[in-house]
Amino acid sequence: MSYPGYPPAGGSYPPASGPYQQAPGGYPPQPGAYPPQGGYYTPQPGAFPPGAGYPPQAGGYPPQAGGYAPQAGGYPPQAGGYPAAPGGGFPPQAGGYPAAQPGTYPNMPPAAGGWGAQPGFGAPGGGMPQGYPGVPAPGQQPMPVYPGAPNPSMPGYGGGVPTGPTPPAAPAVNKGYRGTIKDFPGADPLRDVEVLRKAMKGFGTDENAIIELLGSRSNKQRVPLKAAYKTTYGKDLVSDLKSELRGNFESLVLAMLKAPAHFDASELREAISGAGTDEACLIEILSSRSNAEIREITKIYKAEYGKSLEDAISGDTSGHFRRLLVSLSQGNRDEKETVDISMAKQDAQKLHAAGENKVGTDESQFNAILCARSKPHLRQVFHEYQQMCGKDIEKSICGEMSGNVESGMVAVVKCIKNTPAYFAERLHKAMQGAGTKDRTLIRIMVSRSEVDMLDIRQEYLRLYGKSLYTAISGDTSGDYKKLLLKLCGGSD
Known part of the structure; x- marks a missing residue:
């Protein structure tokens, strides 16, 4: 699905049938000559305009090497017309096209001698494109710049292709929300806890009611249920669920009722203090979370368990592996998007x-x-x-x-290379072979369901030739399977 504010995927930007449509009042591209406009110079046969400045030329405006040079008696600025740059005319730029400016095509370094080593603004032979780069034509709205989207105010970049190193194969960036669990419209914690109470009250438990409710609420809608339950019934929701549920289904339900940072802190605690150290869990969490998330986790860890995460790691690991974990736990990675x-x-x-x-x-x-x-x-x-x-x-x-x-x-x-592919591999290994690593399966399905589960599903299908939904269906069972499949969100 597309994210509000983004154009629909596929096709050109902005969405329109056919080529880019200029707004009324803009200069429509015309072969060979500048079109006459109301309030401008009267068009003369063969050239625009006559008189001092640009001499009449057969076929319209001549291409000029290096763009429009300032000339005495050149085209003066007209009311309502195209504004002239300071110094008269459209100024030539030293070395051709200037370095990328806000509103121009992102992340494209200029080659030596101008854009693509071509004279002028990049059109073949130094000719002028239709419209000044990065400036909307009269009557048009400024174009918002989406990273990676073409800028319609820029024509094709001439015959020059920037030379330089081939960029690395970066993971595909999918725009918009990539999770499978979304906010449920009109969710009310007081009504939701009534459903949960009814599901647990009396003889037997209505697991399907619990699955339907928790599997259709986002994390920020699930977490307040604990307070609402205690307010309404004077009882602890987690304790009541523990008394009614069993096994992996219980573990999954309780994981879904924790805020992300609290869940991560509890998983790190279990990885360190449980029977043996789960090194893969430590690396998984610390290498995939943002600086802000890691700092929140360390704050909660100290408050919940009475010691710093760094001290806990240092006491349970050693050597270069300990240094790696301690470095990652600082939450100080550079987060700039630019690359030198x-x-x-x-x-x-x-x-x-x-x-x-x-x-x-x-x-x-x-x-x-x-x-x-x-x-x-x-x-x-x-x-x-x-x-x-x-x-x-x-x-x-x-x-x-x-x-x-x-x-x-x-x-x-x-x-770092490809986060969704990394998690797809982790899920595959958790379900591969004899026995399922349910803790890993639960942690990834819960923690990524509102982050990038759609991308993980794509990578799983690409890497292993079957959908994640099919893999979970074949490796789990019962209510546990039903709730995991809710988090998965569908088959591919």
Whole structure:
């Protein structure tokens, strides 16, 4: 589905049949000549306008190398016409097309000598495009800029294609809401707790009523049910559910009644203090959450369990794996979206020097880069590393490291490369083979149902040739299966 405010996927922007439609009052592109407009110079045969300045030319405006040069007696600004830039005329830019400005095409570095090494503004042979780049034509509204969308005020970028390194294969960015659970219209906590109370009251439990209600409420609609239940009935909802439900279905229901940060904190606590350490759970949560989410988790962990998350990690892990987890738990990763290619090349060289090009491995260099740099930057680093070494960064890590630090570093790389694919793989492993890792299955289905479950489903189908819905159906049963499938949201 599309997100309010975004154009429908597919087709051109803005949505219209056929080519881009200019608003009334704009300059429609006409082959060969400037169209006459009311209130402007009277059109003369062969040229626009006659007199001092631009001499009449057969066929209309001549193309000028480097764009419109300021000329004495040139086209003066007219009331209601196109505004002239300071200095008279449309000024030529040193070196051709200027660097990207707000409202222009994003993330496209200019090549040497102008856009695509072409004279002028990028049209073939230095000719002028229809309309000044980034400026709406008279009578038109300014165009909003959606990242990655074409700007209709910009014509085709001439014969020049910017040269430079091939960008890394970044995960597809799907616009709009990518979760499967949405707010239920008109949900009322007092009516909802009445349904839950009725489902648990008397002989037997109406599990279907619980599944239908919780499976159709968003997290922010589920969490207040605990307070509303206590207010209405003077009893604890969690305690009543525990007394009525059993097994994995109970665990799933209780997980759905926790706010995301509280749920993550409780999962980290269980991973650290349970029988043995669940290293994969620690890495999964800490490598996939934003800085703000990690800081909220650490605050709740300290309040709930009386010690800092960092101290808990330090007391239960060791060596380079401990350093990796402590670094991730700080919630200080760079979150800028911009990428500096030269810096990415330097980081790729540092990783190569710390691993493949060294006797032994400098894990601390991997730690410093993987835990501090932004995710878009790291995707470029991994691409540069592949170009430089002819080897994928994951394979290098597997060849250079071992044990928990190896699996931890690889998980961080996978999560940064493509988060939905990382979670699809985690779900597949949880259901693969003898026995199901239900804690992992519950955690991912609950925590990603309002984030990127639609993308995880796409990646699961791509990677394993069957839908996530089918996999869950074949590996679980009963009420537990029904509620998991509600979170999954459908088959692909």
